[in-house]
Amino acid sequence: MIGLVLAAGAGRRLRPYTDTLPKALVPVDPAGEGTTTVLDIALGNFAAVGLTEAAVVVGYRKEAVYARRAELEDRYGLRITLVDNDRAEEWNNAYSLWCARDVLAEGVILANGDTVHPVSVEQDLLKARGGGRRVILALDTVKTLADEEMKVVCDGSAVRRITKLMDPADATGEYIGVTLIEPEAAADLADALKATYERDPQLYYEDGYQELVNRGFTVDTAPIGDVPWVEIDNHDDLAKGRAIACQY
Template sequence: MIGLVLAAGAGRRLRPYTDHVPKALMEVDGATTILDIALRNLAEVGLRDITVVVGYAAEAVTERQDRLEKEYGVRLTFIHNDKAEEWNNCYSLWLAREAYANGALVVNGDTVHPVSVQRTLLAARQTGDAGIYVALDDQKSLADEEMKVITDADGRLLKITKLMDPADASGEHIGITLIEAHAAADLTNALETVWKAEPHLYYEDGYQLFADRGGKIQTVSLGKLDWVEVDNHDDLARAREIACTYGE
């Protein structure tokens, strides 16, 4: 199993900070970026081979390779998404299909979160039989923007989309996923079907198709958690409030 970080996004709502760097390189704790936190978390749970999907301002990430590898004790491989400014992240994840073929812990490059998320997902797979495990915040009050999830009584994912009434949702997928090797080929097929039909869709739309075809996706409740998806300046301010507490 490897670590996989999706860091191709431009983060237009975070300008001018993202005029020359992707939002994964937003600084949230001194000089520590969102990408730093992702790599640190993956390394802390023993995942030292990490693939990063880059796109917008890719060179701003790749030029840091030596520093990041030395600081976190990891080996980085980069995949370039040349459609990052045109298409959505379903295509980004599909591009990494060879990387996650033997299993991967996937992290969105705009999610600021503690390492407990990775630990919780890895613990869940020890007793589970799912092909995919998604990290679920079932405590947060939801609105239209969130990637919402409906589950059955056992936590199996039934529906995942932003396009549902928040009142119907069981919680929010926070953008961290564990993909098992045995599910990789079927997931790749689902992702390819989705982006070829509509390249502006999310990889969660691929998860939905995977589930609709009979694949098992298990949600993993995270309990009370300080995390944030950094989409705008308010989110960035919140990230800077909480990121400094992760080492405490």
């Protein structure tokens, strides 16, 4: 199993940082000097749970990630492969994850390149393995939800519905952007992602998860408990991310 980070996004609401950097390389260290980024946190978490390889899907300002690859490999003891997304500035992340379809065949822990979260999330996903589970989503069942969150309705631990477009009161919890994907799920997931972006290139990879569910594939969840995390979309989120990142 290897780590996988989606880091192709532009993050335009984080300008001026993202004038020259992809969202995953925006500084989250308290001083804003770039000593810690979301990509650093994800790679550090992978190393902490014993992974030795990682892949990063790059697109917007990918040269910044290429420039840091050797440093990141040395810092985290990981062999890092970069996967190019040729449509990162045109299409949404269903296509971005599909670009990593060959990596999925290795079995991955997937982390979004804008989610600041503790290593306990990866640890909880690894503990949830077994019992025929092939795709396991990290789920926050504690947070009070609003319209923008990626909401999930579960039947037991199995996903019945995943979308932003539902009444928050109907949701079991929020998907935080971290998933364990077993090798046995790779072909099914890649096919579902392809169907998703071909239907609408602006769809999310979570819509690919819904496509899997619609096809009768069981997508499971693992609750992460009451832990500090944030998805960084704008400068308010970035301030929260910096306050959280310094706790790790």
